[in-house]
Amino acid sequence: MAGHSKWSNIKRKKGVNDAKKSKIFTKLVKEITVAARSGGAEPEFNPRLRLAIQNAKGANMPKDAILRAISKANGSDVAAYHEVTYEGYGTHGVAIMVVCMTDKIIRTVANVRAIFTKYGGSLEKNGAITFLFDYKGVFTIPTADIKDQEDLALELIDAGAEALENDEGATHVICAIEDFGRLQKHLEKLAIMPTAAGLEYIPHTLVQVSDAALPKLIKLIDALRDDDDVQKVYHNIDVQPEQEALWE
Structure with a gap:
């Protein structure tokens, strides 16, 4: 696992x-x-x-x-925020999910559309690309904090985990949405403090992109992430090991 x-x-x-x-x-x-x-x-x-x-x-x-x-949160001047998700395509058929929290949807959708257009992409209707992603619960734990990964994997699977994935010193524990709360409580019981936790869009259909095309897509993704209303951005680029340096 x-x-x-x-x-x-x-x-x-x-x-x-x-x-x-x-x-x-x-x-x-x-x-x-x-x-x-x-x-x-x-x-x-x-x-x-x-x-x-x-x-x-x-x-x-x-x-x-x-x-x-x-x-x-108790202040009367706190804006009424809404969480909205937008879907779009970058160049070369790359699918992008954009999760926003906004107090003015008209402003946010206009900004997101403008960013997609600027970098050769397009904003699509809701549901256009969700089938390319799985919506899962994810907990990120520093691998160094895990004494025995195999034992932990078995225990977390019993608590609802579907998989454990290693990446650059972190272990990502993935579960179905309905098992998120149960797994969160189990990690608390084990005194394991994730560095991040939440619901994530994980791509299951990936797109390979050439080195020449990747920089423009990176600019699109960075521009979306830099927008004040955008909380998270997900994509389905199949990043090759030799392309990692382009993301620095």
Whole structure:
């Protein structure tokens, strides 16, 4: 159950600079605030907030910033955010899923469409490319924190895991959506703290892209990720080992 598979095709680039980290923190604050406002400010009784805090800690967000985001949820000036997902194609038939959290859908869809168009892609109707992805629960654990991967794999499979995949010092535990909560509680019971956890679009149909075509697709994906309303971006590029350096 453990080993490398398609995970490297959707991972984020390494070497996040301060500007990028600030943008990541902004997205995490938005998720924490929305989670606290919708389900209450007590993580013990609010699974979504508990998950948002866990992801913030995994990104090394300062504790005081997390607490400010939670307290902000009680403010009257907090915008009413909606989570929306957009689907599109980049060049060479690459499928891209864009998960957004926005207080103004008209602005967000216009921005996302403009980014796709700028880099030769197109925004599609909902449902146009979802069949190319599986929607799964994913927990990311530092491989160094796992004493015996084989024993852990067997135990987590009993708790609902479908697979464990290794990638660059991290182990990704994948499960069906309906088993996410049960697996989360089991990891807590084992005192294992994931650096990230959530529901992810994992491609099962991949597209190989030439070295010449890849840079434009990378610019498209980066531009989408840089948009303030975009929370996550997923794609189905079959990144070859020799192309990894292009993503740096």
